[in-house]
Amino acid sequence: MGQTSGRQERNKKPEVAPSEIMEAEIEVQNTKEETKDVKAKNQKLTSVFGLADLKNEAIGLYNLGQSCCLNSLLQVFLMNIHFTRILRRITVPPSPAQRRNNVPYQMLLLLEKMQCGKCKAVGPTDLACCLSEHRVELFVQHDAAQLFLTLWNLLKKQMKKPVEELSDLYTICIQEHLACQKCSFEVKNNSTMLTLPLPVLDANSHRLKTLEDCLQYFFHPEELTGQNMCFCQQCGRKTTFLQSMKLVHLPQTLALHLKRFCFERSSRTQKLSLHLPFPQELDLREILTESQCQADDSEKGTWQFELFAVVAHSGLSSCGHYCAYIRSLTDCKWYCFNDSEVCQVSWDDVKCTYGHSNLYWRETAYLLFYMKKHPQQPWPGVSECL
């Protein structure tokens, strides 16, 4: 998956079909060979678009018909100044047709439209059309977690230059361990994820009390027995394995996915509206034990997070509505982005998305985005850009 040209990509399928695995494999390639003309274009682009972006105001997005999910996610992307800094430096595709179908470019256009105009909301029509070219259908209720993955994959695929930074911004690195319980045979496997899919119920269908519990449960080692036994090369037969996950690296923007659904016998998904509080400040070092991490101290030192955004869903699994609560990184205030309607809210309002076991139609947090408090080093792109 070379990132040198947008043209190569266009005829391919989107990288990951939405219904497939949540954890996208992310390959990070070295894309340092930037040609000079690309650089020049970049600078031109910055001079064109850069100014408006500085305001980074909260502007609504009109609902095009069931596009509340897309709108919410776009807001989460566009309110993230770390992301828009990357977006501003993309390479503009040469032909109008390419531009029309280039997701990063359309996103950038949308951002500029939002920031330069005086309107309280704009319609993301062009971007939506562009997305529909890439099999993201319009007028369909999406699942926010899947759509997030799809969007991100499209961005990564079509963005040429700062794609590495994009990966750095969002990807979580973990190490999977599979250890045979009979002998000492061990398999290690590094992988990357875009979101941590956190269960809200444990194996016995008991509810987990807090987000911290969910995280602990997620990293809790699991014994694979019975049907789940794996083949051990050393023992030469199927044995009981201990499966565990170790956290290697956390990105600047950490996305958590609360798996607020369960499958009934009728295979219909049902939404779980149970109460699950999440903190404004999250310190992974306090939650995970030493054995659940595979990181040095300087990496761990950055594992303090602040809540940045909540994508909340109201209604049932079959029909519902999305909105996003985002804490602006420029004025540090919470806003609620409900399609075209944007209003300032307080933490009390955000807390309402904790859920309530008896209120099924209420908004409940579905995706949580945390932001690193103290990044390890200044964002590499900044010096490059300015």
Added chain:
Amino acid sequence: MAQWQEVQSLANTYLEQVHQLYAGSALPMAVRQSLAAWIESQNWRQAAEPLCSQARMLFHSLLVVLGERLGSLGSDREDFMLKHNLRKAHRDLQAEFEEKPETFANLVANLLQEERRILRLGQAGEQEGSAPAPSPAPESGREQQIQQRLGDFHRALQEAERAFRHLEDLQDAFDFCFKVHYRPDGERNSDPEYIQELKSLQDKLQNLHRQRQEVLALMQQLLRRSETLQELLQQELGGWRARQQRQCLGGPGDTNLRPLETWFTELGQGLFQLRQLLRALGELRQKVTYARDPLVTETPLLEQRLQEQLTHLLRSAFVVEQQPSTPNAAKRPLVLRTAGKFSARARLLVRLHDRNHRMEARIHIDRDPPNIRGFRRFNILTSSSKTLLAGDSPQEGLICDFQYLTLKEQKDSRAGKGKGGGGEGPLVVTEELHLITFTLAYAYCGLELELEATTLPFVIISNNNQFSSAWASILWFNMLSSDPKAQQFFSSPPPAPWPRLAEVLSWQFQSVAERGLSRDNLLMLAKKLLGSKPSLDSTVAWSKFSKDSGSGFSFWAWLDGILGLLQEHLKQLWKKGLILGFVSHKQKEKLLKCKRSGTFLLRFSETVLGGVTFTWVEHPETGPPIFHAVEPYTASELVSLALPDIIRDYHMSMEEKNPENPLKFLYPNIARDEAFGPFYSQRMEGNLSDSQKYLNRRLIRVSSRPPNRRQTEEELVVATQDLQMLQLQPRGQGTQQPGGLPWPQPLGTLQVTPGNVGTPQGVTVTPGTLQVTPGNVGTPQGVTMTPGTLQVTPGNLGTPQGVTMTPGTLQPRGLGMLQPQPQSLEPPQVASGVPNFQGTLQVAPGAVGTVQVLPGGLRGDSGTLLGTVAVSSGTLPAEQGTLPAELRDLELLPGGRDMQELLQSLQELEPGLEAAGLMPDVVPTLEESFQLSPGSAALLDQHDPFLPQPEDSVLPIVPSLFTDFPPLHIDPSDFQ
């Protein structure tokens, strides 16, 4: 308040900003001022949107309104300038914005927004400025937040309504154009004019669609706001519930529901309004709809969400305001007695109801009984439903007040529990928790709901002697559980953390005697319960607390005995902190060891139920200090003599010396009289000349020093004031009984000596104490009564009839002191079937006008019973201070109680009476010696020592005869 008004009331610095705002503005302030209300009620932001036809309309309306305003101005001088300014503004505006009304709309919208911003700043500044001055209540931040959110919610609601009206206009306009212009049959399809029209139609539809989205978004926002608000209100309500639970235990806390009621009502109102709006939105959809109409997909979602929220609000708004309690045990609610009356009240905090809809409230007891074997079932005997009528209580809100409820056990409910079953029922009566559920069929604006509220669990007892342990259960539950439905709580009661228990115990003392437990007190209790090393993490098991621990009574029984003692006799001393109270044996010796001889302290006995004792230290010339402790006084003794008086007059008699009072200093170092002086009952020192005739006497307690015993025994002695043995020769006859008073005497030797009788003491009776006023010593008119004044209705003898005294018979002639206080009894009645004793029966002030009627409850012997009670208590001289307070609690049940039972209970309560009076064989003696033939007051034997002697101008009364009679506590409700 309108925005412009608020702006004008801003502080100067902010006003300056407003002036600047309008200085360069195309809208002159004069116009803003003149049309303030109109301007604020328009949706300028909406009109400022491109493609919106409303801007032009608004602009022209403004000019029209301005014109009208101009016309309405008079020709006053003041108006002259205004008129000029407005006319100029009219002209200018028309010239400038005629062609671009959208700009104007935008301008006004921005101005209004800017005004709001300045307002916010100004108001925040004011709050900051005023905040430090008065220290705000801790809650106030929260309250303010709720108030502010309520305000925001209502403003947003208004905005949504405006947006909705605008949507209606748009839709009507579109609908009209569509019907007029749209011709799908195609003959004009190529007509350029038609194509133009179609395009404009398309634009209109686009506009309509956008407005629909807008309104929907506003509704979503409203719902979100109300959800947060409700979350805050629920927290407040939770706080209130916790406070109520605490208050039930005697803890502090404000349980006023008024603010919550206001908030819930306001939010409820808003939500119902929103519901109305959503319905109207649905109707719009009925008229015009199109592909991907947002109303089709979104409205049902919103409706569901709103419905759910409204239901949630109403359900939680139905609360039990007053937990079940019997009227005369207000401090200990949640303990009910079978056949006793109780009341409970629920309230719906959302004060919204249809005027013409009757809502019915019902109560149920144990609707979902727990699965416990032998769980008793009860019926509510009185009516269990009530209709909430509109206008029933407009100010009071929506309350379901159930009063005079009684419970009756279902006959077969005890199956398996009875003693025959070997007591295998897992729970004893006092650990069986019951619940009352209120239900209310709520209906308002087409919403119908069944609301439910459950009381805290309560205990049902059948006998008063279960009261104490029942209360222990209530304490334990409410201390440890906040789940009101945990009826199985005592199947495995959790242990209590000591700090929590300590707090609750302290509340008990606080509520009984207005002084909680000190640290030292609690430390002693902790050691008693937990052993030598109590820590903050220690826990106390329920059985340890409430079950017999081998000493004959449980910890709680012991503590409750002390509480009872405090309440009846030692309240003031405890409140003043004169009773050290909880001091262990060891500790007391440690405390007293280094104090001088005669230092004493008051502590509660650990071996006697409800006993208080004093210990003093004596330093002999050689050897270690000696500690003396007197045998604990219990309520029965304190009835006759108050503890301060005991302390004042306490004497040790030693064989070789004069008796002396060993109690000199209250620990740590307060002179006895200084500490207890205020509580001594007054001596009769005044009017000595009058008292020359008689020697005063009073009752004191003396201990004789035993050779080697710690606990000194004491005896009751009637002594004269100068501490000589009583040697008064009565004027009449009667055997004088000198010295130690043996209670069980035949009647003739009763300690009531005529001389004593003649000591007329103005006696005022207050419910608990007997005050002797010295001013009337020797003035024998105190309570005069000639037999004639006694109105006995003949023929009622033997049958228990009320003997009514006209109050006039008890004129406190010249005695200001004599104050009949009938108010202690309501209705003023004192039980007496005493016709046999008219001659001797002296109704003392306490009973004035209070002759009691026992409706049919007394048998023939009742008269004698009460008579003897009266006589025997009469032997207690008036100085003695206290009344047998226990008797107050005696309730006369109309016809329900056998006299024998009453007698028994009297015996239990007042052992002191027993000897003298309650022996049945005294009765005949009485009758004989008095030689009264029933019904004839005239036949009184002149030789009777109790009767007035000829030379005595006054009636030789036993003033205290009836004063000591139990002021029976009769609750009016018992007769209903």
